[in-house]
Amino acid sequence: MDDAVLQLESLYRDLSPALLAYFRRQRALAGSAEDLLQDTFVRAIRGFGRLHASISPRAYLFGIARHVGLDALRSLPPTGELVSEPAAPAAAPEDARIESMRQAIAALPDAQRETLHLKLHHELSYEEIAEVLGIPVGTVRSRLHHAVSQLRAALTSGNSTP
Amino acid sequence: MKSEMLETLLLDRALGELSPEVAALLDAHLAQNPDAARRAAELAGTLQLARAATAAPVASAPHPLDVGRLRRAQRTQRSAARRVEIFRLAACLALGLGLGWLAHAPQPRLEIAAATPHRATPLPAVSPAGFWSVARIVAEEQARRGTNDRNETRYALRWESPTKQPRLEEKP
Numbered sequence: 001m002d003d004a005v006l007q008l009e010s011l012y013r014d015l016s017p018a019l020l021a022y023f024r025r026q027r028a029l030a031g032s033a034e035d036l037l038q039d040t041f042v043r044a045i046r047g048f049g050r051l052h053a054s055i056s057p058r059a060y061l062f063g064i065a066r067h068v069g070l071d072a073l074r075s076l077p078p079t080g081e082l083v084s085e086p087a088a089p090a091a092a093p094e095d096a097r098i099e100s101m102r103q104a105i106a107a108l109p110d111a112q113r114e115t116l117h118l119k120l121h122h123e124l125s126y127e128e129i130a131e132v133l134g135i136p137v138g139t140v141r142s143r144l145h146h147a148v149s150q151l152r153a154a155l156t157s158g159n160s161t162p
Numbered sequence: 163m164k165s166e167m168l169e170t171l172l173l174d175r176a177l178g179e180l181s182p183e184v185a186a187l188l189d190a191h192l193a194q195n196p197d198a199a200r201r202a203a204e205l206a207g208t209l210q211l212a213r214a215a216t217a218a219p220v221a222s223a224p225h226p227l228d229v230g231r232l233r234r235a236q237r238t239q240r241s242a243a244r245r246v247e248i249f250r251l252a253a254c255l256a257l258g259l260g261l262g263w264l265a266h267a268p269q270p271r272l273e274i275a276a277a278t279p280h281r282a283t284p285l286p287a288v289s290p291a292g293f294w295s296v297a298r299i300v301a302e303e304q305a306r307r308g309t310n311d312r313n314e315t316r317y318a319l320r321w322e323s324p325t326k327q328p329r330l331e332e333k334p
Contacts, residue, residue, distance in 0.1 A: 025216075038227070038231065041228075105215060117216065121213070148205070
């Protein structure tokens, strides 16, 4: 069997849950997450030579997944919110602090929110995030710092409000 | 330690981006600075809350990878790459042939002049006395009038302008 297909099969076993979660996290793409996951690996094999130049296979595949997701979002009719937070599990008891945090995250600029998600939920390193987003590592760091500062400020003001 | 640097280090620590050596040094600093330790705890709490607030819905296991589609895409990619390679080789070959033809093509010879010899327009005969001599102008005037009176002593040149040919006048 072909070496590239074998390697991608192995990567699929390791990374497909994370990539699927990445697509499902975007509400507009949640319904087609499985198809987008397959598209990601089809694109990955087309540019397989770049895999070895990448920081890590994870960064390579997340970078492709991001472009696949953006293309899918562009093809959607422009109605409603394209990217939004997933709904909280219905069984989970709602905490006021969690709700205010959710609002604070939703209020973040898109670039900061995307960077924060890649870090918090997919555990990508600064270098990997930089490759996925095509930005310098320093920008990743500053986006995260600004995002966390804003979240802290939002929480503090929420707590001080009677 | 400066406040900004401490904030940066605390966030890097909370996000797991510090090397073990730096993390150990920072932990030692936090053990001696309760304020910094409190800020570190706040930061960790904020990040934990952020994780909880954006927790993804429970995902089902992904479908198996469509290996057949992957292989088809790979074949298409390879044939496209082969076509591009062939096109490049063909372009190089055409360029080489073109340059070779240009380098060895017979050069056009300048034989036209030899085939049709140029006949130079004969210049008017100039009198040995000089271009502005009275004898030459008298001869030219007589030739124009159709007479043959070459007695140049009867004539004189009259210059009306330095840019015009002098007029021939009969002496009184």
